[in-house]
Amino acid sequence: MSYLPGGQTDGRERYRASRSLCRQVAESVSRPDPTRRSVLAGIGAAGATVAAPTVNAAQTARRQIQQQVNPLADRDAFEAFLDGVMETHLESHDIAGATVAVVDGDDEFSKGYGYADISAETPVDADETLFRIGSVSKLFTWTAAMQAVERGDLAINEDVDATLEAVDLPETYDEPIRLDHLATHTPGFEERVRGTFVQNESELRPLAEMLRTEQPSRVRPPGEFAAYSNYGSALAGQLVAETAGSSFETIIEDGIFEPLSMERSTFAQPVPDDFMDDLSKGYGADGRTDGEFEYVGIPPAGAMSATATDMASFVRAFLQDGATDDGRLLEAESVAEMHRRRFGHDERLNGIAFGFYEMSRDGVRVVGHGGDTELFHSLLFLLPEHDVGVFVSYNSVGGLEARPEFVDAFFEQYVADAASESEMSEPNGPPERSDAITGTYRSNRIPYTTSEKFLGFPSTISVSVDDDGRLITQPLGGETTRWMEVEPLLFTEVDGTDRLAFREDDGEITHLFLDSTPVTAFERLSRRETPMVHLAALAISLFVFLATVVGWPLAAGWRRYRGQAGALEGTEPPLRYARWVAGATSGAFLVFAVAFAAILATDPTGLLLGDPLRFRLLLVVPLLGAIGTALTVGLAAHAWYERQWGLPARLHYTAVAIAGVAICWVLVYWNLLWYRM
Structure with a gap:
């Protein structure tokens, strides 16, 4: 269902009618006035003439793309294209509203779609309506950090722990965490949810206090692997604030918002009163149910609210060497440093710059950053080589699916048609080392040491090879993707633009990397760590427990009804209490499983972000089950040693003991046997 103000109902028809026109415009229209893009293109052409008299086909194709990525050459055609895309997204993904800004050289376009407030029928206005931009906020944090580098307050290779005063970092590894580690998401922190978001304004605390009390563990040496880190970005915000002797919010206001005349942007939570009426509401999966204001516990990581027009000013600064008509943000050299690739898991895939990460595709280098709260989804x-920048934000859960479709539509319309497209051939056989690469891999952006670790359970990818020799990947519970090997251990998506690579270490395949997610690595799991093994262990164990707590009382009642003696009657202590121990153990684990599943289904946010007492009390139950398991194992061993009971009774009791051990093993792996934070 679509919730569009009047005047936008024919967008899809205009979109379809305008596609051929837009393509012709992109190929034939040039600007009448010289722009920075044309100057750079001229310099590049001159340099190529001097340095490389002959130009290969790939360079020629790339130069053609550079001349043709020009979305605002015809504003009417672009608006028709955008109207069609956005109306389709709002309707097909149940999105209440969206806002878009595009910068193309000296030109700028911004427009709102749908509603900022459905009940009040308030339309989205790109100039007035503020959207929560999530982790796109990090680009402002890293811009402030680069400004501190320009002032000499910080250095890119700064030892963070040596400079910070309010926060101490654990010395887990010999190599210190540097500023560029934070900027490339490679400091080695685990993921942490508690503290990243809070439930209400009263739970907000000063940044330094939150960074001290909700500090994640260091789980890998810095600089080895990227694992997206909200904490690392917030730590950079604290570093900037300390060296400047001011608050983070003041630094952003004075150093970025004011020079760029971003008068409708803020990191304040909630937003100031004069912005409140213009702040878009966030909506759930149905696009109609509005949610509460989402509070970010570590603001530099994602607390910003802004209009699309303000975001266009920020985009323009990074396309024009750090300066706009309103003021200078950074020196040109600093902008180049922020755009420069600084880390990558594989040189054949996208990597990470200073705060930005690469999103390159179709022969064009792209840098950017996404941003997600529960309700808002932005990008x-x-x-940079074409002076084109885009900001888009959706105010509903459906934006998570619409966002990549927006990028696909933009590139298909303005980039892909200009690129040289090659057809993918059929594989001659299975990929090289197919036996070595198949298996299960899990994202390294998970909690490792806390009871939040269960959040990483679905973050796995299974890898297999089909009968046609294509690589098949499937996220847990997700759809399959097919891949074609183009180089040893490098694959390209059959029906898409993504790429995938494997890392080999001492003859063993250890990691999987995706071109689309350079800020995350996927670690190869041993068989005993795979979700299927854990799910099987849980299912069998819970079945045994259920059979115990239901079957034993029913069997006892049936025997009593028939006047028969029980299998354990007449035994001496401690075996006299064996069934009570096993029954209580089974009951404890069943109660925990039901309660945990119910809480995850009804109030997972409260469990993770609310009063930790509830989580602590919940995890007392499996701990009691573990104690009961130890007693059950001992009693089972005693029964076998003394040859007590009949064989069926001993086997059933042993099954309960084994089930208890199995579920304890699973709970220990996921840090759920006792509370750990």
């Missing part, structure tokens, strides 16, 4: 991306 900022730049084509």
Whole structure:
């Protein structure tokens, strides 16, 4: 269902009618006035003439793309294209509203779609309506950090722990965490949910206090692997604030918002009163149910609210060497440093710059950053070599699916048609080392040491090879993707633009990397760590427990009804209490399983972000079950040693003991046997 103000109902028809026109415009229209893009293109052409008299086909194709990525060459055609895309997204993904800004050289376009407030029928206005931009906020944090580098307050290779005063980092590894580790998501922190978001304004605390009390563990040496880190970005915000002797919010206001005349942007939570009426509401999966204001516990990681027009000013600064008509943000050299690739898991895939990460595709280098709260989903991306930048934000859960479709539509319309497209051939056989690469891999962006670790359970990808020799990947519970090997251990998506690579270490395949997610690595799991093994252990154990707590009383009642003696009657202590111990153990684990599943289904946010007492009390139950398991194992061993009971009774009791051990093993792996934070 679509919730569009009047005047936008024919967008899809205009979109379809305008596609051929837009393509012709992109190929034939040039600007009448010289722009920075044309100057750079001229310099590049001159340099190529001097340095490389002959140009290969790939360079020629790339130069053609550079001349043709020009979305605002015809504003009417672009608006028709955008109207069709956005109306389709709002309707097909149940999105209440969205806002878009595009910068193309000296030109700028912004427009709102749908509603900021459905009940009040308030339309989205790109100039007035503020959206929560989530982790796109990090680009402002890293811009402030680069400004501190320009002032000499910080260095890119700064030892963070040596500089910070309010926060101490654990010395887990010999190598210190540097500023560039934070900027490339490679400091080695585990993921942490508690503290990243809070439930209400009263739970907000000063940044330094939150960073001290909700500090994640260091689980890998810095610089080895990227694992997206909200904490690392917030730590950079604290570092900037300390060196400047001011608050983070003041630094952003004075150093970024004011020079760029971003008068309708803020990191304040909630937003100031004069912005409150213009702040878009966030909506759930149905696009109609509005949610509460989402509070970010570590603001530098994602607390910003802004209009699309303000975001266009920020985009323009990064496309024009750090300066706009309103003021200078950074020196040109600093902008180049922020755009420069600084880390990558595989040189054949996208990597990470300073705060930005690469999103390159179709022969065009792209840098940007996405942003997600539970309700808002945003994206900022730049084509620096073409002076083109885009910001888009959706105010509903459906934006999570619409966002990649927006990028696909933009590139298909303005980039892909200009690129040289090659057809993918059929594989001659299975991939090289197919036996070595198949298996299960899990994202390294998970909690490792806390009871939040269960959040990483679904973050796995299974890898197999089909009968046609294509690689098949499937996320847990997700759809399959097919891949074609183009180089040893490098694959390209059959029906898409993504790429995938494997890392080999001492002859063993250890990691999987995706071109679309350079800020995350996927670690190969041993068989005993795979979700299927854990699910099987849980299912069998819970079945045994259920058979125990239901079957034993029913069997006892049936024997009593028939006047028969029980299998354990007449035994001496401690075996006289064996069934009570096993029954209580089974009951404890069943109660925990039901309660845990119910809480996850009804109030997972409260469990993770609310009063930790509830989580602590919940995890007392499996701990009691573990104690009961130890007693059950001992009693089972005693029964076998003394040859007590009949064989069926001993086997059933042993099954309960084994089930208890199995479920304890699973709970220990996921840090759920006792509370750990």
